[in-house]
Amino acid sequence: ADAMDGLVKKIVQGGRGVWGEVPMPPNALITENEAREILKYILSVGQESARLALSGAYQLESPGPDADQKGARRRNRSLPPKLLIQASYKDLGDDGVPSLSQRAVRMLQAPQLDAARAHVMDKVEAQRFGVSVRHGGSLIYKGLDMTQVDSLEIGLFASARMNHTGGQVEVRLGDPQGALIGQADVAAPAPATPGSRGGFSRTPPLPISLMPQSGLQDLCLVFSNREAKEDQPLMSVSVLSLRPSITQSKP
Numbered sequence: 607a608d609a610m611d612g613l614v615k616k617i618v619q620g621g622r623g624v625w626g627e628v629p630m631p632p633n634a635l636i637t638e639n640e641a642r643e644i645l646k647y648i649l650s651v652g653q654e655s656a657r658l659a660l661s662g663a664y665q666l667e668s669p670g671p672d673a674d675q676k677g678a679r680r681r682n683r684s685l686p687p688k689l690l691i692q693a694s695y696k697d698l699g700d701d702g703v704p705s706l707s708q709r710a711v712r713m714l715q716a717p718q719l720d721a722a723r724a725h726v727m728d729k730v731e732a733q734r735f736g737v738s739v740r741h742g743g744s745l746i747y748k749g750l751d752m753t754q755v756d757s758l759e760i761g762l763f764a765s766a767r768m769n770h771t772g773g774q775v776e777v778r779l780g781d782p783q784g785a786l787i788g789q790a791d792v793a794a795p796a797p798a799t800p801g802s803r804g805g806f807s808r809t810p811p812l813p814i815s816l817m818p819q820s821g822l823q824d825l826c827l828v829f830s831n832r833e834a835k836e837d838q839p840l841m842s843v844s845v846l847s848l849r850p851s852i853t854q855s856k857p
């Protein structure tokens with residue numbers, strides 16, 4: 607325990623002279639408790655029994671509807687939750703040793719993407735819910751973390767009442783010419799018969815399997831139907847959901 611205390615002090619305050627003239631600068635952001643955890647881990651390496659986990663899950667608590675969010679919800683009912691994770695390191699430097707610092711920030715976004723909030727849209731028109739797409743139309747979402755995502759579900763429908771033709775949906779990397787990683791067909795709508803509700807029946811989300819990707823990617827959805835007339839809409843698209851390949855059990 608004494609040796610432990612000495613090393614904790616050394617991590618927080620730095621030191622010199624034990625391993626030569628090169629000093630270790632004090633670590634400004636590390637508390638004694640954190641230093642103790644770091645040490646426990648370092649000392650446990652190689653000891654099968656006492657090893658700390660190299661990975662784990664962190665269960666987030668919903669922040670609940672505070673005033674700020676309520677306002678945001680009123681403006682846009684489908685505002686997706688976001689999580690900001692920041693990791694930083696800074697030491698104080700020492701004689702002849704400049705201070706080192708590093709900071710990384712990562713924004714995690716709920717895996718539901720609003721069609722009307724794509725970063726780039728082409729041949730697409732905003733509607734009350736979602737967007738209406740034409741032949742050659744595209745939606746681009748930038749910087750999506752595709753780690754462990756193996757499929758996409760798209761909320762969409764093709765309706766005769768809206769003169770939709772149906773067509774094909776392609777998922778590409780980057781832009782409409784990018785590598786194809788998934789695709790699916792949307793059938794032409796059944797003709798609206800008098801008295802029926804004209805194809806506004808509930809359409810289940812369209813699943814699209816994706817070739818596995820890693821890290822941050824720009825995703826581009828491309829809609830096509832060569833048979834459609836110049837201005838004819840193919841379908842209406844409301845929301846996209848990224849689906850993970852592993853599902854975590856809820857406690």
Ligand code: HEM
Pocket residue numbers: 613616617621622623624625626627628629630631633636644697703706
């Ligand atoms: C959280 C990060 C770090 C931890 C946990 C850590 C841990 C330690 C520990 C426990 C020692 C004592 C070894 C002993 O007395 O036998 C040590 C020494 C040392 N560390 Fe670090 N260290 C960290 C960051 C750094 C950095 C950023 C540098 C260089 C810029 C550095 C350079 C050194 C040097 C030169 C020594 C030898 C000092 C001496 O001779 O007394 N360390 N470190």
